[in-house]
Amino acid sequence: MVKKNYKANKKFHNKDRTCWNCPAAKLKGNVDFRGCGQSRKIMSARGDEHIMIECKRRPELGRYEPTITFEQCPQWEKTKYGHLLKNMRIMILGIDGYLGWTLALKLAKLGCRISGIDNYTRRNCVKERGSHSVVPIVSMEERLKAARKVLGVDIEFREMDIRDRKKLKKFLQKEQPEAIVHYAEIPSAPYSMIDAKHAIEVQNNNVLGTLGLLWLMKDIVPNTSLIKLGTFGEYGTPLTGRPLFEGIFPSDAILKWDNREWSLGGELTPRDPISFYHVSKVQGTFNVYEAAKYWWLRSYDVMQGIIYGVHTDEVAAGPNLRTRYDVDEFFGTVVNRFVAQTIMGLPITVYGTGEQIRAFIALEDAIECMIRLIASPPEPGQYDVVNQVTGLHKLNDLAETVAKVAKKFGINTQIQRLENPRIEAEVHPLEVESTKLPDLGFRPKVSLEKEITRIFELLTQPEIKKRIEEKAHLFIPKTTWSGERKESEVLEVYEPGTKKKKGYKGILHQPQK
Amino acid sequence: MNRKTVIIGIDGVPYKLMDDLSNKGIMPYFQKLKSKGIFRKMRSSIPHISSVSWSSIITGSNPAQHGIFGFTDLIPNTYTLSFPDFNALKVKPFWHHNENKKYVIINVPSTYPVKPLNGVHISGFISLDMDKAVYPSSLLGKLEELQYEVDVDAGTVRTSKSLFLKKLTQTNEARINTYRYLWEKEKWDVFMFVFTGSDRLEHFLWNAYEDKTHEHHQAFLNYFKRVDEIIGEINQRISDNDSLIILSDHGMEQIKTNVNINYFLEQTKFLYLDKSKKEYNQITKKSLAFSLDPGRIYLHRESRYPHGSVKEQDEKNIIQDLTETLSNIEYNNEKVIKKIYQKQEIYHGTELERAPDLVLIENPGFSLRGAIEKNTLFEQDPILTGKHTLEDSVLFVKSENADKIVPPSPTVEDMVSILSKLNK
Known part of the structure; x- marks a missing residue:
């Protein structure tokens, strides 16, 4: 079922949102003037009851009902992503990472006041596994200097572990962010499957980091929206072919059993994580969901497809502004790894049948999605989930696409199937709903081929090529889900374009225009 | 002392x-x-x-x-x-x-x-x-x-x-x-x-x-x-x-009954709402008047509201129409409104401009309400007595x-x- 009544791609999709959504609104409670009564509880307006707020940015308005629209409010300025809070204060947790740094530059360039923390976990984990970012990245100090010099933006950075609540508390109090983007998690399934130590560290960092953050937000910035990165891997791939809704069942989803029926509308959809890392993400989902329920916090949980790519205008503006790019088995995402293998003249390695279907999104599109989410905060107490995806691709097909683009660069490549180190469904249907981001005006701008082309353009530069070569021995997976450490055996090697397409095809419900 | x-x-x-x-x-x-x-x-x-x-x-x-x-x-x-x-x-x-x-x-x-x-x-x-x-x-x-x-x-x-x-x-x-x-x-x-x-x-x-x-x-x-x-x-x-x-x-x-004045104004074509919006943002350009708690009636003046449409020269007629229409509200053959005041009758001072154009005074037991999201004229109050x-x-x-x-x-x-x- 494809919904036909998508809202048009309105430039100012969020113009009718109100103070109720705005992080500058301090919720002061509920009042029923007819009973001359006041309640400190925050409740939604119920006819004769009014919600009272004060505006942190416009204290002269006194106390009022949260119904000024973004269009009416002079604090919400028009941008290409919709209305955005003037000089919005945004804190990015994990600002040194692949996404964190890229988003920071884009937002700063838009006029937002960016702050961020990082304890260089990603750099350290990659180093620990013997690898490095093949696109060279400079130290944070140099990054900040380059941002100032090239883009003319200032970013407030603190080196800090998200679990250091004392430090984080101080920083939150100082910065008073109006949105928090939470990227400060260890983002690797295989890394979490190495051994007990690594699994525990991933869950400790990801689960407890988020939990501590929620407690701090409750006390310091309860009206700030938390945009937390989740992953499609939280859902798993249901073999029944049941669609992956956006985290929460729609109202017309029905459970039938024993000749009886129940609506599932509003309930969280099942999660079926596919590694201990993915379990940490699911646990994060539940912690955020509960915090929204108990404390009226608001959050978008972003089920992001597998990310790939190198480009935004800002990271491309200077060599010291580039974001990282990993190619090892732990931190290299699949497309990024395929391109690197091709450039090395090595075959593209596909795990198992290669019939696995996954959700994907290019870096530039993912960053735009994040900005649109920041610009359209959820309501108080609202936990919402978005599926951040622009395409569903079978791994075999991806390999073919990379091989096709490689040809344009004069590179011929082969595809090889390896024993699957993971325990996962290798043949499965996949149907995905993704309409919330389009409702916020998002439309994919970067095609798979376009971004793969950009990757080739960057990675074929001699210095980077050399850096790939140094780490080419890390392409082949050695971490298995069974706990055995061994290199996967080759199952089959074949020429691109020689295989017939077969089996399931991913179905994505998303308007493209 | x-x-x-x-x-x-x-x-x-x-x-x-x-x-x-x-x-x-x-x-x-x-x-x-x-x-x-x-x-x-x-x-x-x-x-x-x-x-x-x-x-x-x-x-x-x-x-x-x-x-x-x-x-x-x-x-x-x-x-x-x-x-x-x-x-x-x-x-x-x-x-x-x-x-x-x-x-x-x-x-x-x-x-x-x-x-x-x-x-x-x-x-x-x-x-x-x-x-x-x-x-x-x-x-x-x-x-x-x-x-x-x-x-x-x-x-x-x-x-x-x-x-x-x-x-x-x-x-x-x-x-x-x-x-x-x-x-x-x-x-x-x-x-x-x-x-x-x-x-x-x-x-x-x-x-x-x-x-x-x-x-x-x-x-x-x-x-x-x-x-x-x-x-x-x-x-x-x-x-x-x-x-x-x-x-x-x-x-x-x-309280005998609540009386939703804005609902009445809607029914009598003084008020038009766009239900896709929230609270009083629902008031559309076509609207001539609306009410705030408890019985305050405001003309939807061109000079005062974002979508205001009432021009100065029409004010007098609208006030007259409103007064006639509102005084006719009945509940079980009983008049709801006892008296309707125009602002200049009851108010004097520098803030007169901001005053409601009309204020309704109710007969005993009628609780006048200005809530905007009601779909019935009379209703029993769920909480208040x-x-x-x-x-x-x-x-x-x-x-x-x-x-x-x-x-x-x-x-x-x-x-x-x-x-x-x-x-x-």
């Missing part, structure tokens, strides 16, 4: 109830007092709600002078409801009239956030943050120790009436202890202390007053018994040369010259003038 004045406010208490409970021996102290002063019905403000009425009481002025026309108003050039507070009051309250006198002001509604004065001020509802509700702030610690709360949490009444009554008593006792503390600790010339639990109790449990078999009937009476004890206690603490004023801001009566009345708030004055200074038909605007003439 230094003569003192004490003002005891009892929010929302009708003359009828004070008279009834004192006659029946439930308020014996007030019964004794009655013959020693002037006890009269007082007319409330228009509209008859606490924020307007108390603002008139403490400033001695008309709503178009002090600028408070309701609990709510719209932020200029938006459809957003604002809740005007003490900052919005355009006329100084009496405690700023004479800087040489010292005042203790406890729990007067609509005086939040507090401002410095010669004395002590703890504001009444709606007070959001304690630190802006108390002057001087050095008193905050003591109030915390006394477990002082401005108001009982109105949300409680939805969960449990018993819990609500318990909280009401707790809040009241803490307030009484606070008055006792400040009475002793401060040197003062004027002491004003307002009971506000009375209004809450009457709104939520008016039926418990009228119905003797109601499970909370006794609790209802007990509250006023306690108020009476404090009246007695205060009266005993003052000398014969001192003055005592007891007053309320409006009366109260049983009592509603405000205009004509029978309370005024009692005990002083040497009370009979000379209390007008025969007093209104809330007379209080400041009475205060200035006391003991002269």
Whole structure:
């Protein structure tokens, strides 16, 4: 079922949102003037009851009902992503990472006041596994200097572990962010499957980091929206072919059993994580969901497809502004790894049948999605989930696409199937709903081929090529889900374009225009 | 000799109830007092709600002078409801009239956030943050120790009436202890202390007053018994040369039915709503008029509202049409509206421009409402059983010259003038 009544791609999709959504609104409670009564509880307006707020940015308005629209409010300025809070204060947790740094530059360039923390976990984990970012990245100090010099933006950075609540508390109090983007998690399934130590560290960092953050937000910035990165891997791939809704069942989803029926509308959809890392993400989902329920916090949980790519205008503006790019088995995402293998003249390695279907999104599109989410905060107490995806691709097909683009660069490549180190469904249907981001005006701008082309353009530069070569021995997976450490055996090697397409095809419900 | 004045406010208490409970021996102290002063019905403000009425009481002025026309108003050039507070009051309250006198002001509604004065001020509802509700702030610690709360949490009444009554008593006792503390600790010339639990109790449990078999009937009476004890206690603490004023801001009566005025305006094509929007943002360009609580009618003027469409030359005709149409509302063959005032009939002052164009005064039992998301004209209230009345708030004055200074038909605007003439 494809919904036909998508809202048009309105430039100012969020113009009718109100103070109720705005992080500058301090919720002061509920009042029923007819009973001359006041309640400190925050409740939604119920006819004769009014919600009272004060505006942190416009204290002269006194106390009022949260119904000024973004269009009416002079604090919400028009941008290409919709209305955005003037000089919005945004804190990015994990600002040194692949996404964190890229988003920071884009937002700063838009006029937002960016702050961020990082304890260089990603750099350290990659180093620990013997690898490095093949696109060279400079130290944070140099990054900040380059941002100032090239883009003319200032970013407030603190080196800090998200679990250091004392430090984080101080920083939150100082910065008073109006949105928090939470990227400060260890983002690797295989890394979490190495051994007990690594699994525990991933869950400790990801689960407890988020939990501590929620407690701090409750006390310091309860009206700030938390945009937390989740992953499609939280859902798993249901073999029944049941669609992956956006985290929460729609109202017309029905459970039938024993000749009886129940609506599932509003309930969280099942999660079926596919590694201990993915379990940490699911646990994060539940912690955020509960915090929204108990404390009226608001959050978008972003089920992001597998990310790939190198480009935004800002990271491309200077060599010291580039974001990282990993190619090892732990931190290299699949497309990024395929391109690197091709450039090395090595075959593209596909795990198992290669019939696995996954959700994907290019870096530039993912960053735009994040900005649109920041610009359209959820309501108080609202936990919402978005599926951040622009395409569903079978791994075999991806390999073919990379091989096709490689040809344009004069590179011929082969595809090889390896024993699957993971325990996962290798043949499965996949149907995905993704309409919330389009409702916020998002439309994919970067095609798979376009971004793969950009990757080739960057990675074929001699210095980077050399850096790939140094780490080419890390392409082949050695971490298995069974706990055995061994290199996967080759199952089959074949020429691109020689295989017939077969089996399931991913179905994505998303308007493209 | 230094003569003192004490003002005891009892929010929302009708003359009828004070008279009834004192006659029946439930308020014996007030019964004794009655013959020693002037006890009269007082007319409330228009509209008859606490924020307007108390603002008139403490400033001695008309709503178009002090600028408070309701609990709510719209932020200029938006459809957003604002809740005007003490900052919005355009006329100084009496405690700023004479800087040489010292005042203790406890729990007067609509005086939040507090401002410095010669004395002590703890504001009444709606007070959001304690630190802006108390002057001087050095008193905050003591109030915390006394477990002082401005108001009982109105949300409680939805969960449990018993819990609500318990909280009401707790809040009241803490307030009484606070008055006792400040009475002793401060040197003062004027002491004003307002009971506000009375209004809450009457709104939520008016039926418990009228119905003797109601499970909370006794609790209802007990509250006023306690108020009476404090009246007695205060009266005993003052000398014969001192003055005592007891007053309320409006009366109260049983609700017969709620009447959704905006729904009526929709049905009669004065109001058009876009249901995809929120609250008053639903008002569309085609609309000629809308209502705010309780019976305030505003023309949807071109010059005042974002989508306003009423031109100056059409105002007169629309007012006439509105008056005719609104006066026809009937409930079981009974007229709902008793009287419709045009603003110039009842208001005078610099804020006249902001005043509602019409104010509806209802017949007994009809509770007029300005909520915008209603889909029926009449409805039973899910929570409230009592509603405000205009004509029978309370005024009692005990002083040497009370009979000379209390007008025969007093209104809330007379209080400041009475205060200035006391003991002269």
